[in-house]
Amino acid sequence: MPVYLIGAGPGDPDLITLKAVKALNKADVVLYDYLANDEILKHAPEDAKRIYVGKKAGEHYKTQDEINQLIIEEAKEHENVIRLKGGDPFVFGRGGEELLALAKENIDFEVIPGVTSAIGAPTSMAFPITHRAVATSFTVVTGHEDPTKKDKQVKWDYTADTLIILMGIGNIKENTEEIMKYRDPKTPA
Incomplete structure (x- = not known):
């Protein structure tokens, strides 16, 4: 087996x-x-x-x-x-x-497979990840990369309409700063 x-x-x-x-x-x-x-x-x-x-x-x-x-x-x-x-x-x-x-x-x-929280959490709160009139794409990224890696892999400038960050609470300040470099500050979050 x-x-x-x-x-x-x-x-x-x-x-x-x-x-x-x-x-x-x-x-x-x-x-x-x-x-x-x-x-x-x-x-x-x-x-x-x-x-x-x-x-x-x-x-x-x-x-x-x-x-x-x-x-x-x-x-x-x-x-x-x-x-x-x-x-x-x-x-x-x-x-x-x-x-x-x-x-x-x-x-x-x-x-x-299991239902990932990246999809299950927003959906269970009636929050559409995509919506024809607003968001036609989504990206799931880690908010906590391996600290031993020399180069980070998250491409904050290359994310889709809806951005889903998993495991990011511990690095919320750094993640927010990176997002703000590439997104309009008025973007809903």
Whole structure:
């Protein structure tokens, strides 16, 4: 059986996909993040092993390398291993790194997407990300790039009509300054 890399959605346990619930129902092990709602864990059997591997800004319970190694170890010992991640695993979720680690060990995997907060949060508040008369495009960027990188990758001058910044609270001043270099100060936010 493959390792299931599952996106848990933006926080509301009712927004997890049916496919994710079906995979969780047969889990032997669930490795879960800080951002994965505890209610979602109830879909796993009571006897399933639950391993917290949460990370949040400045508080890493485990490093990414440790998480990768733990997924590999559990996959070699158990048939149904779930890696449950907040949002979507491939939207700033480091899911790609986890899949590369599994591929290096020739461990099969399946990705079950989740609703990213970049879409789920504004939509749940009836805020259209695009609107024919106002915004015909959108960009999702990280507000917290790897501090060890020499060059930043966010192209603040090349963003779309609607700009969605994830993980940006800690750098709100810097992010706002960058946006203001390229946007009209009267732009609604």
